Every structure is written in structure tokens, then in C-alpha cells.
Amino acid sequence: AQRVTQPEKLLSVFKGAPVELKCNYSYSGSPELFWYVQYSRQRLQLLLRHISRESIKGFTADLNKGETSFHLKKPFAQEEDSAMYYCALSGQETSGSRLTFGEGTQLTVNP
């Protein structure tokens, strides 16, 4: 079974502060991990995926297989980062790229 846990439902930081959104997963095989973001009144969209190893909008995430984590980080949060963030997992052994989502973290960046 595959499972994704985001322990924080709400996270509030001030503009310019570092931010870390936590994600832990459980999967017996080789997972592919993603972060999706949903801005207010917009659709779910891909923010980044672990195999790309790139920084998008200043965000990075490193897959830590030892700790089974894929935390999302940004050194200096901006007000426009306020959104709902979902960590998601796709198991390579599962056909059809079924995504398992975490519960989501609502990030608010205050001015």
C-alpha cells in the first residue's frame, strides 16, 4: 500500500522567512514523488517532481529514502506563495500512474 502524510494542515509564515512543508511517505517499492500546488480558485498544477531535481519558483524538494521524506523548502517565502500544497506519490509498480495524495498543507505568507 502507498501512503502520503503531510503533518501540517496549516502553515503560516512572514514574507522573507524560510518555509518548509513536510511530507512523509510509505511505499515498499521505488516511488516517484511530486509536489502539486493549488492557488486560490485555480486548478491543481505540478510544482515539481523529485526526478527533475530542479528549483521551481524558488522551491526545492529532496527525496530522502532513509527518512522516507520529500519535504518542500523555500529560503525566502513570498506572499504569492500562499496556496494549498499537496505532496503526491506514484509507485512505479502501479500501472496507470495512480497518484496518492497527502492531506495537503495550506500555506499562508503574511506581509
Added chain:
Amino acid sequence: EPEVTQTPSHQVTQMGQEVILRCVPISNHLYFYWYRQILGQKVEFLVSFYNNEISEKSEIFDDQFSVERPDGSNFTLKIRSTKLEDSAMYFCASRMRGANVLTFGAGSRLTVL
């Protein structure tokens, strides 16, 4: 940029009625999905569809649910006899062959009274 289009954006129905939610995936995508999100809960996988058949479905996707690709563009989710607990946001998604990234639609909000 191409988008996944979903209609209706919001539907209100009486319990026991049939509902069809429609999706137009991106034109060169071959894999299609339905997810749902009950208010305040996580996004849950319902079903995946490829080559005109279901490739995987979750335990949520019982006999009340069906999917169809009636023509070359639409991908529909039918709920045969709606229940109160079917009230949720339903998201359609699609992807290309060889790409493991899903593109989501804006969602259809279903309210069952």
C-alpha cells in the same frame, strides 16, 4: 497552453438521480483519470483509463460509477444513483504516453441534496 476542460463547474442534484460529469482531456494525451475531493479531505484516486478500458480503479469506484469515452474527445464519469456522500469536487486529469505527470482540470463540484 493546452488545458483539461471539465463541465459542469457545479451541479446540484437530488439523491438517487444520475449524474454525468464531462471532461475533455488534452488532445494528444492517452491516459485519463478521475479523482475526487470531499470537502476538507484529501484528493482521492477513483479510476484510470487507457485504450478504451479501465486500467485501474480504487475501492471507492463501485458499481454506481462508470466511465466512458464516447467519442474521440470526451471522457465522462457517470454516477448512476447519487448518494449524499457523493458530494465532492471531481477532478479529471490526463497525461501523455511516457510522461508521468498529470494535467488536471479545474474540477466539477457535485452537490447531492
